[in-house]
Amino acid sequence: MIPFQYTKASDVADAVRLIAANGGAKFIAGGTNLLDLMKDNVERPTTLIDISRLPLNSVEETASGGLRIGALVPNADLAWHPLIEKRYPLLSSAILAGASQQLRNMASTGGNLLQRTRCAYFYDTATPCNKRQPGSGCSAVNGVNRGHAILGASTSCIATHPSDMCVALAALDATVHVTGAKGARAIPFADFHRLPGDTPHIDTNLAPDEIITAIEVPAKGFATHYSYLKIRDRMSYAFALVSVAAALEIKNGTIEEARLALGGVAHKPWRDAGAEAALRGQPAEDASFARAADLLLRDARPQAHNDFKVDLARRAIIRTLTQAAHGTPQSQSNKTIQ
Amino acid sequence: MSTPNNTAKAYTGTPTSRVDGRAKVTGAAKYAGDFNAGGLAYGAVVEATIARGRIARIDAGEALRVPGVLDVITHENRPRVADSDEAWRDDLAPEDGSPFRPLYDDAVKFNQQPIALVLAEEWEIARYAASLVRVDYEKQPFVTDVYRRRDDAIVVEKPDKLRGDAAKAFAAAEVRHEADYFIPTEHHNPMELFATTAMWEAGGPLTVYDKTQGVQNVQQFLCGVFEKKPNEIRVISPYVGGAFGAGLRPQYQVVLAVMGALKLQRSVRLVLTRQQMYGLGYRPATIERLALGARRDGTLDAITHEAVGTTSQFEEFSRNDTGWSALLYASPNARYEHRVAHLDVPTSCDMRAPGAATGVYALESAMDELAVALKMDPVELRLRCYSERDQNEDLPYTSKRLRECYREGAAAFGWDRRKPEPRAMRDGKALVGWGMASGVWEALQVPVAVRIAMTANGHAEVSCAASDIGTGTYTIMAQVAADSLGLPIENITIHLADSTLPSAPVEGGSWMAASACHAVIATAGEVRSELLRRAKLMKGSPLADAVEEDVTLSDGKLVSRRQTDRGVSISDIMRHAAMERIEKEKTNEFAQDKAHARNTHSAVFVEVKVDEELGVVRVTRVVSAVAAGRVLNPKTARSQVMGAVVGGIGMALHEETIYDHGLGRIINHDIAEYHVPVNADIHDIEVIFVDEPDALINPLGMKGLGEIGIVGVAAAVANAVYHATGVRVRDLPITLDKVLGRRQAA
Numbered sequence A: 001m002i003p004f005q006y007t008k009a010s011d012v013a014d015a016v017r018l019i020a021a022n023g024g025a026k027f028i029a030g031g032t033n034l035l036d037l038m039k040d041n042v043e044r045p046t047t048l049i050d051i052s053r054l055p056l057n058s059v060e061e062t063a064s065g066g067l068r069i070g071a072l073v074p075n076a077d078l079a080w081h082p083l084i085e086k087r088y089p090l091l092s093s094a095i096l097a098g099a100s101q102q103l104r105n106m107a108s109t110g111g112n113l114l115q116r117t118r119c120a121y122f123y124d125t126a127t128p129c130n131k132r133q134p135g136s137g138c139s140a141v142n143g144v145n146r147g148h149a150i151l152g153a154s155t156s157c158i159a160t161h162p163s164d165m166c167v168a169l170a171a172l173d174a175t176v177h178v179t180g181a182k183g184a185r186a187i188p189f190a191d192f193h194r195l196p197g198d199t200p201h202i203d204t205n206l207a208p209d210e211i212i213t214a215i216e217v218p219a220k221g222f223a224t225h226y227s228y229l230k231i232r233d234r235m236s237y238a239f240a241l242v243s244v245a246a247a248l249e250i251k252n253g254t255i256e257e258a259r260l261a262l263g264g265v266a267h268k269p270w271r272d273a274g275a276e277a278a279l280r281g282q283p284a285e286d287a288s289f290a291r292a293a294d295l296l297l298r299d300a301r302p303q304a305h306n307d308f309k310v311d312l313a314r315r316a317i318i319r320t321l322t323q324a325a326h327g328t329p330q331s332q333s334n335k336t337i338q
Numbered sequence B: 001m002s003t004p005n006n007t008a009k010a011y012t013g014t015p016t017s018r019v020d021g022r023a024k025v026t027g028a029a030k031y032a033g034d035f036n037a038g039g040l041a042y043g044a045v046v047e048a049t050i051a052r053g054r055i056a057r058i059d060a061g062e063a064l065r066v067p068g069v070l071d072v073i074t075h076e077n078r079p080r081v082a083d084s085d086e087a088w089r090d091d092l093a094p095e096d097g098s099p100f101r102p103l104y105d106d107a108v109k110f111n112q113q114p115i116a117l118v119l120a121e122e123w124e125i126a127r128y129a130a131s132l133v134r135v136d137y138e139k140q141p142f143v144t145d146v147y148r149r150r151d152d153a154i155v156v157e158k159p160d161k162l163r164g165d166a167a168k169a170f171a172a173a174e175v176r177h178e179a180d181y182f183i184p185t186e187h188h189n190p191m192e193l194f195a196t197t198a199m200w201e202a203g204g205p206l207t208v209y210d211k212t213q214g215v216q217n218v219q220q221f222l223c224g225v226f227e228k229k230p231n232e233i234r235v236i237s238p239y240v241g242g243a244f245g246a247g248l249r250p251q252y253q254v255v256l257a258v259m260g261a262l263k264l265q266r267s268v269r270l271v272l273t274r275q276q277m278y279g280l281g282y283r284p285a286t287i288e289r290l291a292l293g294a295r296r297d298g299t300l301d302a303i304t305h306e307a308v309g310t311t312s313q314f315e316e317f318s319r320n321d322t323g324w325s326a327l328l329y330a331s332p333n334a335r336y337e338h339r340v341a342h343l344d345v346p347t348s349c350d351m352r353a354p355g356a357a358t359g360v361y362a363l364e365s366a367m368d369e370l371a372v373a374l375k376m377d378p379v380e381l382r383l384r385c386y387s388e389r390d391q392n393e394d395l396p397y398t399s400k401r402l403r404e405c406y407r408e409g410a411a412a413f414g415w416d417r418r419k420p421e422p423r424a425m426r427d428g429k430a431l432v433g434w435g436m437a438s439g440v441w442e443a444l445q446v447p448v449a450v451r452i453a454m455t456a457n458g459h460a461e462v463s464c465a466a467s468d469i470g471t472g473t474y475t476i477m478a479q480v481a482a483d484s485l486g487l488p489i490e491n492i493t494i495h496l497a498d499s500t501l502p503s504a505p506v507e508g509g510s511w512m513a514a515s516a517c518h519a520v521i522a523t524a525g526e527v528r529s530e531l532l533r534r535a536k537l538m539k540g541s542p543l544a545d546a547v548e549e550d551v552t553l554s555d556g557k558l559v560s561r562r563q564t565d566r567g568v569s570i571s572d573i574m575r576h577a578a579m580e581r582i583e584k585e586k587t588n589e590f591a592q593d594k595a596h597a598r599n600t601h602s603a604v605f606v607e608v609k610v611d612e613e614l615g616v617v618r619v620t621r622v623v624s625a626v627a628a629g630r631v632l633n634p635k636t637a638r639s640q641v642m643g644a645v646v647g648g649i650g651m652a653l654h655e656e657t658i659y660d661h662g663l664g665r666i667i668n669h670d671i672a673e674y675h676v677p678v679n680a681d682i683h684d685i686e687v688i689f690v691d692e693p694d695a696l697i698n699p700l701g702m703k704g705l706g707e708i709g710i711v712g713v714a715a716a717v718a719n720a721v722y723h724a725t726g727v728r729v730r731d732l733p734i735t736l737d738k739v740l741g742r743r744q745a746a
Ligand SMILES: Cc1cc2nc3c(=O)[nH]c(=O)nc-3n(C[C@H](O)[C@H](O)[C@H](O)COP(=O)(O)OP(=O)(O)OC[C@H]3O[C@@H](n4cnc5c(N)ncnc54)[C@H](O)[C@@H]3O)c2cc1C
Pocket: A026, A027, A028, A029, A030, A031, A032, A033, A034, A035, A036, A051, A071, A072, A075, A097, A098, A099, A100, A103, A106, A107, A108, A109, A110, A111, A112, A113, A114, A115, A162, A163, A164, A165, A210, A211, A212, A213, A237, A238, A239, A240, B672
């Protein structure tokens, strides 16, 4: 960790001013990811701008029937928020599938979006990594890559985005509200995170001088037919090998609307319009689910150590869609997979 | 034979809460990194980032310019240290090789090797400055993968004389099973980080608070390395936050902290980071080859067990994985051989049940495969091969109730309802599997000295240099002392883990409980003799014609065994003799009985549920039946075995130190990525202590319990996974990709 200045932002405008004026600065919210990275010398901010006390911690109903979630609402509060539990249980479930109670108490909604990959090489400054040090090479391509991407990777980087919450937000078609020196704007969730391409050091389309103020979820919450299933190497407190968020609207056994997002397989929460379209109008049954899974994975390209992920993702998609269709969402507290 | 008094309530045999429990949960218990001193300086370690080579240039200039930095010690400017291997060899150092010497010269022998120590006024400053030390290396080729050195491995253990001709018997056997098994490198990951606080005092001795399993080992080691007289260094380690073997040998941070204190002439604290803990010793990656030949009736004709373990280039550490196979089961022909591969890694070290946790995993997996080949129940197969004698030495045991372990474990588990075919049992989407394995470990004893100082008001201080590494040594010694001195446990104070106390070897190998308790009884016997001698001198003494064998201490009195109302209170005796305290010291005397084998045994029964489509394995039920002599504290004993079972589940399903062999570097060096089981992975664990009277082993009939609980667990899980799925995974950990049959070699 390098020595750094610490300052508190008094309001959003102040935060934006401070970050614009200070090239080496970073916001700190819960600090659960940033501080770890600083201790490992991966992040080396010269100034920390503490935004944790800004009044961005409420959940409010929007005129269009959705919810606007402040960027500083703790993950734990969000998961247990009555409106979220009732109307967006997919989001609640995905949050509870992640990290630990202690971490969820500290972690913020905005920070969760910006958490960085868990690729081990990214954390180890003794190894080459294009994401950490552009141009230095990717250790994972020819190294240990069991946990890495099977979709949308590039030759520069094959890392995955580790968030669970974001997989649900992607499925729910959320919007990210941000404010910068040039004013406020809204970024559709699908455009927020980027694929690595040849600029893997840039994770998102958030500008360096912008702050996330809120996440908005539209009215459609899929509270009847949803499930979040996370497959990992132990039953809790591990990042996903593959995770699936499924949300359906079903009438008389026919799927009217479908959302499907995957975690642990790509540099961003993965959605596939074709796979979702293939579900619409189909009977809510295994064959439809399998077809959608095959479509979603048609371009999957495994790494040397993870071709199991393709098959696993296929099976997990089918299982999650089945849980959603049956109205028996995966529990995040029973020590079992349903 | 002296036995604890039988009049008052006996603490021994009764579930007793930890005497140090309150101090631990309230934070009053101080660990090595918690001690403070005026003018304390803080250390931070710089580690090598290559696996092998030499340091061409090391530049601390920038680091030294950081305000608050006191010094940067490297091989170029370190204080003088001894230069013979002998001086660096601690009690547990392998006989062969040259122990690692931190900051000794420019050689880099493994990744994460310490190459500089930064000392500063504050820890944050030290850590920042450590990141500014610039190092240029001359790199050399390296190997960290045991499979690449399998053929060059060196034989370290094989029997003195061969038992029959295993190869020939195997070739001729009616039923054969032969396979390779693999256990990856594992790290201990104790909760407490390795830490040392070295207290410097002008003209006085150096007092070293260290996280260790053996204070006297560290003290002698430091005296050797820094060429000090015994009274110049004192080592203390009152509490240890887990070690599992990692603290058996002095770790490099104790050398560096002392080096820093001597150089600065100031007190120094050095706490390793979690990541740096992966630069220490580990359970060696081991390839195990088993070949079993049997008759159709399930009796064994041939056992061959060959293993290749891992060590550094400079020390030959190994524990015998293979001897267990030849020991445990009756077979006229047996051959074992343990080899070790030298890799560019630190020296491996003991980790809970070293050799057995790994070797018996392979043996018991192979036995399960043999049972399948024979179409025989796995318990039945083990009964057919049951041996009443140590098969290697052909000796009877002091006690062996393994048969009862099978019987009681199977009954508690409901084993008789098992359907033998794989994939025959289901629970919804899950395939259900039941597996079992045997466990075996040694019942070792070591000489331990104990001092008891008893005061006239009926309080006793019991002192010994032994450590309590979290296993409950404080508690069990207090129980035995209370019973043998006839005092309430509240009146007993235990002092442990100070190198100036009566001598004890390192705490490990499950030998401490039996040895230290035995020593407490022996020393209490001396106290009692002294009291009797004094009591006889009292006028009109009711014990005037009593002899040793007649009296016991009970309820604060020395009384006649036959007539407990005939006696004198301790305080009266001591007042009469004008004594304020009685102080005695004695070492346990145990017969070096060469005519018997001494072992503990277990039978582990496991239920797994495996999601058929997703390959996710859950261990839903474990019954561990243990035969380990007399159990003195059923409460702490049960905790020991439960913890060990959890460790075994981790070994089976989760634990793996992952190397990038191209970089020669561990990549999952933190406990977010190095997986151990979490609460959600653990379901029912039932511990059964099989009654195992043992009149031969020691006066208490007691064996150790620290390690037997982990042995066999990984095999039982693997066997259950096979029974559930029909998939035999022979390399640990059993991750879902392997269960799905989709694992590529890393
Ligand atoms: C051991 C461990 C296990 C974990 N397991 C999981 C898991 O299983 N699943 C999962 O999803 N997550 C997991 N996490 C990650 C955790 O969810 C994230 O660390 C957390 O959500 C980050 O939130 P934070 O508020 O602490 O962010 P911080 O660490 O404070 O910040 C993270 C980044 O976001 C930036 N930032 C924060 N807020 C804003 C804002 N409003 N506007 C602009 N920039 C901002 C910061 O500058 C920083 O770059 C785990 C973390 C740990 C340490």
